[in-house]
Amino acid sequence: MTAHPWMANSVPAIKEAMLKEIGAPSIEALFEQIPDSHRTKHDFALPPALRSEVELRRHMLQLLAKNRSCEENLSFLGAGIWQHHVPAIVDEVAGRSEFLTSVWGTAMSDHGRNQAWFEFCSQLGELVACDFVGLPVYSWGCAAGNAIRLASRLNGRRRVLVPAWMDPERLAVIRQYCEPEGMASHIAVVTVAQDAATGLLDLADLRAKMSDGVTAVYFENPSFLGLIETQGEAIAQIAHQAGAQVIVGVDPISLGVLAPPPDYGADIVVGTTQTLGAHMSAGGGAGGFIASRDEERYAREYPTLNISITTTRNPGEHGFALSLAHQSSYGMREQGKDWTGNSVYLTAIANAVYMSLMGPEGFRELGELVLARSHAAAKRIASVPGISVRWGGGFFREFVVDFNATGKTVAVVNKALLAKGIFGGKDLSADIPALGQSALYAVTEIHSAEDIERLALALEEIVR
Amino acid sequence: MSGTPKLIHQARWNEPVVMEMGVKGRRGIVFPKAEGDAAALVPAGMRRRSAPALPEMTEHDVLRHYLHLSQQVLGMMGVSLFGTCTMKYNPRVSEALGLRPQMAELHPLQDDSTLQGLLEIVHRFDLILRELSGMDQFVFQAAGGADAAYTHTCVTRGYFAAKGELEQRNEIITSIQAHPCNPATAATAGFKVVTLMLEENGYPSIEALKAALSNRTAALMINNPDDMGVYNPQIAEWVKLVKQAGGLAFYDHANFNGVMGRIRARELGFDACMFMLHKTFGGPKGGGGPAVGAYGCSAELAPFLPKPIVVKDEATGLYRMDHDRPDSVGKVREFLGNLHIVMRAYAWARAMGADGIKEAADIAVLANNYMEKRLLAIPGVARSNPEAKTWRMEMTRYGLGPLKEETGLGVIEVGNRMTDYGIDAPWLSHEPWVVAEPFTPEAGELWSKEDIDLWCDVLAKVCDEARSDPEMVRTAPHNAPIGRVDSEAPEDPARWATTWRAWLRKRAALAQQAAE
Numbered sequence: 006m007t008a009h010p011w012m013a014n015s016v017p018a019i020k021e022a023m024l025k026e027i028g029a030p031s032i033e034a035l036f037e038q039i040p041d042s043h044r045t046k047h048d049f050a051l052p053p054a055l056r057s058e059v060e061l062r063r064h065m066l067q068l069l070a071k072n073r074s075c076e077e078n079l080s081f082l083g084a085g086i087w088q089h090h091v092p093a094i095v096d097e098v099a100g101r102s103e104f105l106t107s108v109w110g111t112a113m114s115d116h117g118r119n120q121a122w123f124e125f126c127s128q129l130g131e132l133v134a135c136d137f138v139g140l141p142v143y144s145w146g147c148a149a150g151n152a153i154r155l156a157s158r159l160n161g162r163r164r165v166l167v168p169a170w171m172d173p174e175r176l177a178v179i180r181q182y183c184e185p186e187g188m189a190s191h192i193a194v195v196t197v198a199q200d201a202a203t204g205l206l207d208l209a210d211l212r213a214k215m216s217d218g219v220t221a222v223y224f225e226n227p228s229f230l231g232l233i234e235t236q237g238e239a240i241a242q243i244a245h246q247a248g249a250q251v252i253v254g255v256d257p258i259s260l261g262v263l264a265p266p267p268d269y270g271a272d273i274v275v276g277t278t279q280t281l282g283a284h285m286s287a288g289g290g291a292g293g294f295i296a297s298r299d300e301e302r303y304a305r306e307y308p309t310l311n312i313s314i315t316t317t318r319n320p321g322e323h324g325f326a327l328s329l330a331h332q333s334s335y336g337m338r339e340q341g342k343d344w345t346g347n348s349v350y351l352t353a354i355a356n357a358v359y360m361s362l363m364g365p366e367g368f369r370e371l372g373e374l375v376l377a378r379s380h381a382a383a384k385r386i387a388s389v390p391g392i393s394v395r396w397g398g399g400f401f402r403e404f405v406v407d408f409n410a411t412g413k414t415v416a417v418v419n420k421a422l423l424a425k426g427i428f429g430g431k432d433l434s435a436d437i438p439a440l441g442q443s444a445l446y447a448v449t450e451i452h453s454a455e456d457i458e459r460l461a462l463a464l465e466e467i468v469r
Numbered sequence: 470m471s472g473t474p475k476l477i478h479q480a481r482w483n484e485p486v487v488m489e490m491g492v493k494g495r496r497g498i499v500f501p502k503a504e505g506d507a508a509a510l511v512p513a514g515m516r517r518r519s520a521p522a523l524p525e526m527t528e529h530d531v532l533r534h535y536l537h538l539s540q541q542v543l544g545m546m547g548v549s550l551f552g553t554c555t556m557k558y559n560p561r562v563s564e565a566l567g568l569r570p571q572m573a574e575l576h577p578l579q580d581d582s583t584l585q586g587l588l589e590i591v592h593r594f595d596l597i598l599r600e601l602s603g604m605d606q607f608v609f610q611a612a613g614g615a616d617a618a619y620t621h622t623c624v625t626r627g628y629f630a631a632k633g634e635l636e637q638r639n640e641i642i643t644s645i646q647a648h649p650c651n652p653a654t655a656a657t658a659g660f661k662v663v664t665l666m667l668e669e670n671g672y673p674s675i676e677a678l679k680a681a682l683s684n685r686t687a688a689l690m691i692n693n694p695d696d697m698g699v700y701n702p703q704i705a706e707w708v709k710l711v712k713q714a715g716g717l718a719f720y721d722h723a724n725f726n727g728v729m730g731r732i733r734a735r736e737l738g739f740d741a742c743m744f745m746l747h748k749t750f751g752g753p754k755g756g757g758g759p760a761v762g763a764y765g766c767s768a769e770l771a772p773f774l775p776k777p778i779v780v781k782d783e784a785t786g787l788y789r790m791d792h793d794r795p796d797s798v799g800k801v802r803e804f805l806g807n808l809h810i811v812m813r814a815y816a817w818a819r820a821m822g823a824d825g826i827k828e829a830a831d832i833a834v835l836a837n838n839y840m841e842k843r844l845l846a847i848p849g850v851a852r853s854n855p856e857a858k859t860w861r862m863e864m865t866r867y868g869l870g871p872l873k874e875e876t877g878l879g880v881i882e883v884g885n886r887m888t889d890y891g892i893d894a895p896w897l898s899h900e901p902w903v904v905a906e907p908f909t910p911e912a913g914e915l916w917s918k919e920d921i922d923l924w925c926d927v928l929a930k931v932c933d934e935a936r937s938d939p940e941m942v943r944t945a946p947h948n949a950p951i952g953r954v955d956s957e958a959p960e961d962p963a964r965w966a967t968t969w970r971a972w973l974r975k976r977a978a979l980a981q982q983a984a985e
Contacts, residue, residue, distance in 0.1 A: 006824070009821070009825055009828070011557070011558045011560065011751075011820070011821075011914075011915065012825075012828065012829060012832055012914045012915070013915065013916060013917030013918070013919075013920070014832045014835070014836060014914065014916075014917060014918055015828060015832060015914075019917075019918050020831075020832070020835060022918070023835050023836070023839040023918060024835065026839055026842065027838050027839055027841075027842045029838065029860065032831045032834070032835055034860070035834045035835060035838055035860040036731060036834065036860075036862075037859050037860055038694070038699070038700035038702065038859050038860070038861075038862065039700055039702075039728065039731060039732060040702050040705075042705065043702075043704070043705060043732050043736075043737060044731055044732060045603075045731065045732055045733045045736055047603070047733060047736070049600055049601070049730065049823040049826075049827075050600060050823075051597055051600055051601075051818070051822060051823040051826075052593070052597070052819060052822075053822065054819065054820065054821060054822020054823070054824065054825055055819045055820055055822075056820060056822070056825070058560075058562050058820075061562060061816060061819060061820050062562050062566070064819065065562075065563075065566050065812075065816055066566075068586045068589055068590055069566065069569060069571040069572055069586050069587075069812075070571060070586060071585040071586030071589065072571040072572070072575055072583065072584055072585065072586040072587050073571075073579075073583035073584075074570040074571050074573075074574040074575055075570075075574045075575065075576055075579075076570035076574040077570065078583075080576055080579075082576040082578045082579065084578060085577075085578075085803055085804070086576055086577055086578070086803075086804070088574070088576065092498055092528075094528060094531060094532045094535075096568060097532065098532070098535040098536070098539065100564060100568075101536070101539040102545075102546070103539040103540065103542035103544055103545075103546055104539050104542060104755070104756060105559065105564070105753045105754075105755060106544055106545035106546075106559060106753055106754055106755075107542050107544030107545065107754060107755075107756045108544060108545070108549065108551050108554050108556065108754040108756070108757075108893075109551060109554070109894075109896065110542070110543060110544055110893055110894060111884065111885060111888060111894045111946075111949075112951075112954045112956070113885065113888065113946050113949035113950065113951055113952070113953060113954065114479065114542075114543040114544075114885075114888035114893065114894060114946060114949050114950075115541075115542050115543060115544055115756075116541045116542075116949065116950040116951050117484075117537070117538035117539055117540065117541030117542045117950065118538070118539075118541075118542045118544070118756050120484070120486070120538055120541075121535065121538050122756075123486070123967070123968075123969075124486065124487045124488070126967050126968050127486070127487075127488050127968045127969035127970070128487070128488070128521075128523055128524075129968075130967075130968035130969070130970055130971070131521040131522050131523055131968075131969075131970065132521050132523075134521075135968070136966075136967075136968055136970055136971040136974065137967055137968065137971065138967055138968050139967065140757075143612040143613070143616060143758075143802050144612070144802050144803050145803070146800070146802065146803050147612075147802055154657075174800065174803040174804065175803060177799045177800035178799075178800050178801065178802060178803060180799060181623060181798070181799055181800060181801055182657075184626075184658065184659045185626055185630060185635075187626075187630060187635040187636050188626070188635070188639075188658075188659035189639070189659060190659045191659070233511065233512055233515050235512045235513075235514060235515055237515075260517065260521065261517065261520075261521070262507075262508070262511055262516065262517055263511065263515055263516070263517055264514075264515050264516065264517050264518065265517065265521075268518070284568075284573035284574065284809075285573070285574060285575060285576050285577070286567070286572060286573055286575065286807075286808065286809040287572075287575040287576070287577050287579075287584065287587055287804070287805065287808045287809070288577035288803065288804030288805055288806065288807075288808065289759060289806070289807040289808050289809040289810065291612075291802070291803055291804065292759075299966075299967075299968075299971045301962040304962070304965070310757075311959075311965075311967050312967060313958065313959035313965045313966055313967055314486070314966050314969070314972050315954050315955045315956070315958045315959050315964075316954070316955045316958065317951050317952040317953060317954050317955065318944065318952040318953050318955075319951065319952040322951055322952060323486065323951075324951050324952075324954035324955070325954070326954045326955075326956050326959045327956075327959065328959035328960065328965045328967060329959070329960065329965070334615075334649045334650060334652075334653030335649055335899065335900060336900055337900070338649045338652045338653055338662075338664075338900065339652035339653055339655065339656035339662040339664075340656075341649070341653050343653070343657045344615050344618075344619065344649075344650055344653035344654050344657055345615070345653075346613045346614060346615025346616065346650050346757075347612070347613035347614065347615070347747065347757045347758040347760035348612070348613065348757055348758045348760075349612070349757075349758045349759050350755060350756040350757035350758055351753070351755030351756055351757075351758065351759060352755075352758075352759060354535075354756070357487070357535070358531060358535050360523060361487050361497065361523070361524055361526060361531045361534070361535075362497035362498045362526075362528060362531050363497065363498060363523065364491070364495075364496065364497055364523045364524060364525045364526065365520035365521050365522070365523050365525070366496060366520075366525070367496065367497065367498050367499070367500070368521065368523070369517075369520065370499065370500045370502075370503075371500050372507075373503040373507035373508060374500050374501060374502075374503045374507070376503065376507045376508075376510040376511065377503035377504050377505055377507040377510070378503075380510050381504065398510070399510075399512050401511075419580070420580075423580055423582070423583070428576065428579055428580070428583070431578050450500055450501075
């Protein structure tokens with residue numbers, strides 16, 4: 006058979022030369038460790054091989070062509086993955102073969118990658134105003150789960166308070182990390198009500214549920230429903246008085262205009278990295294981070310790999326080396342802090358490029374644009390007869406569109422929108438029944454005024 | 470065969486940290502001006518008071534900075550026989566496909582009707598993995614191999630909770646050579662970990678396993694072959710014993726490359742297994758993800774899998790995400806997983822085909838045994854399980870213990886010096902080290918005989934240098950972008966700094982201390 010382009014030693018003469026060199030009678034003989042009874046008699050029925058790139062590419066394109074993307078359609082989906090602009094050089098750098106294929110290496114031979122990782126942490130640290138930032142974890146939900154477990158190790162408590170109207174995806178991950186009831190080390194997840202009038206956390210309910218058994222309060226800014234939680238300081242005070250940690254989840258893309266969580270009392274900050282230059286990729290862009298003050302008692306509980314700036318044997322030269330690696334599962338197996346493995350380190354390099362491009366003014370400008378566009382969109386949508394916006398102000402990027410008065414379900418509306426090439430907002434009716442037929446709409450810098458008008462006209466026609 | 474290895478020199482750009490770069494007022498990207506007073510839309514007190522201290526650079530300067538950094542990465546640009554990670558070629562055709570809008574610009578909450586191509590890829594690849602393993606259903610939510618091990622611990626909880634045995638079955642058994650993610654995820658999931666030690670033949674004894682099994686056993690989590698290239702011939706009996714004790718058997722298939730096409734996890738009795746798509750199936754390493762741990766299990770465990778599951782309606786030929794799974798353990802990560810990596814793995818499997826996959830295993834095992842012959846001819850190199858007489862699987866663990874005794878220089882110094890010849894430093898071993906000064910090369914099917922010869926020649930050369938010029942080896946690398954780093958400061962609370970702002974603060978504090 007023709008040698009395979011991805012297998013250098015598939016040339017028969019090379020196989021023979023290697024066999025001869027080691028004195029083995031056949032390749033099959035090399036598998037002598039596998040007992041006969043273990044070997045499959047199965048005749049593998051895989052689809053036919055597409056060895057040529059020309060055939061393979063054609064096949065893959067035919068499959069991908071069955072997808073309808075947010076680029077050729079108009080999408081208002083958010084709720085955990087958001088459509089933001091990805092600058093061209095982000096793809097250029099993240100696609101560099103050196104970064105794409107690096108695996109582990111050393112601090113010297115893979116110096117450039119380690120520096121890029123440090124620059125990811127350093128720039129994110131500026132946005133979230135934290136001195137200690139770990140290398141990324143799988144997702145925002147995983148970061149929140151890790152942070153709650155970290156808090157629990159710090160204060161030995163086993164109950165966490167979270168907002169009632171949380172992203173169901175993230176909440177499901179948090180529940181997983183907190184372990185089901187029946188496990189000895191289960192952390193109870195208790196929800197705190199949100200005020201129907203403001204959408205913000207109900208402080209009376211928070212006080213009622215706070216006790217010296219609570220390890221941490223977790224809330225988000227902006228919240229799942231897009232609202233800017235203005236009571237951060239009061240929440241932190243209530244938590245700290247009870248000896249609980251304050252964990253705040255953020256989307257760092259909002260931090261050019263919103264106050265960083267430590268300003269209102271956060272001890273630990275977690276959030277997404279997807280919006281900082283990662284394509285959505287049907288959720289494959291997800292990434293998360295954990296950050297805090299640089300205090301030893303926190304640092305020694307991090308489950309992440311960490312990279313520290315350091316010196317080298319050449320005077321005046323920087324290097325970047327792993328820090329506190331021994332406390333990870335690589336160093337201590339089941340005694341380690343949760344577990345560590347592959348994560349989203351290539352995405353972290355994309356994130357670093359994105360933050361360098363943005364700079365302080367880019368984040369401010371983008372934040373203001375998202376605020377302006379999303380508020381304008383909310384106002385225009387609310388002008389459609391029968392449709393209202395549940396909370397008309399005080400949000401960032403996302404807002405709740407209320408279809409109750411139209412007599413139509415979100416499912417029906419979204420189906421009609423889809424027929425017009427529009428992906429309507431996430432249907433909230435199953436996740437938050439209290440909101441009835443409502444949907445979560447996301448508007449970012451990629452949406453133009455014309456896009457909003459197109460959506461509004463379509464909605465007018467659909468709910469008429 | 471042996472040649473004379475040549476030194477290389479990596480790029481050395483003396484690149485500043487990006488936080489020191491730029492000039493106030495420069496812009497890397499601009500956006501349209503917001504209409505109206507956007508700042509007023511932020512509630513009082515929640516507006517950011519001081520701007521983040523990020524660099525202010527042009528687009529061109531940002532690009533050059535990160536290109537310089539990329540050029541200071543050796544990784545796979547030379548020869549990387551990084552064992553346990555199965556270094557493969559990452560087909561660039563798939564990288565290009567990944568950037569097309571029909572992959573990159575998809576939202577996970579889109580209507581199923583708009584994701585038919587992607588769901589079809591997931592389903593087709595699910596069928597390929599079922600065929601390779603004998604399992605009944607795969608999910609791709611886990612974002613790495615360790616996350617797939619975690620998935621198994623979650624499924625195990627769900628399975629025993631449904632049987633009312635969760636509180637009783639609180640132990641997971643593994644072995645000391647299993648990847649740390651197995652005991653670590655078991656512990657994170659709340660299980661007590663029982664670790665079996667190795668016997669002379671390279672694997673734990675049946676008696677040790679029997680002694681560990683009880684009505685508290687929830688699962689066995691084990692890899693096979695191990696990282697030393699030893700295949701446990703008793704593994705089917707192990708699985709039988711675990712099942713008899715009422716536990717579940719999970720096959721960590723991290724080392725699938727040597728056995729693919731020859732064994733099937735389900736036929737050996739395993740209830741579940743895991744494949745790493747970013748190693749065995751050609752996905753890029755990316756320095757550590759985005760990755761996928763594909764988790765597959767038997768029909769008996771399938772109801773407990775994380776949701777949703779991608780299913781095909783045979784009547785209509787349409788694909789959908791099934792969220793209506795009442796026994797599901799929920800989620801291990803948001804959405805469906807790194808499906809852009811699943812897309813790459815599917816493309817890889819199609820390009821290989823059944824014959825290609827088996828040939829890859831053939832070549833991987835042949836290459837390892839060829840390499841073993843060459844490496845054992847180098848004075849100073851020892852081998853794990855030295856008395857074993859059989860051919861090894863796709864990798865072997867070695868040790869530089871003899872060299873260290875002779876010269877005082879071990880695998881760290883040797884690895885650093887190897888990079889001066891363009892060889893990526895070898896993988897050593899997971900903790901704990903059972904072989905002194907361990908290293909674990911794995912040639913796989915990618916690397917040519919010439920590459921393998923070069924690797925062996927470089928190791929031989931560096932071992933010679935350790936004797937003839939030990940100081941030079943001790944202070945290596947000499948041709949890297951930077952000199953050898955101080956790895957003590959990153960462990961010292963007064964000096965570690967994972968961000969530039971922490972470093973500025975600590976540097977100032979240390980300077981003040983010195984002044985006083």
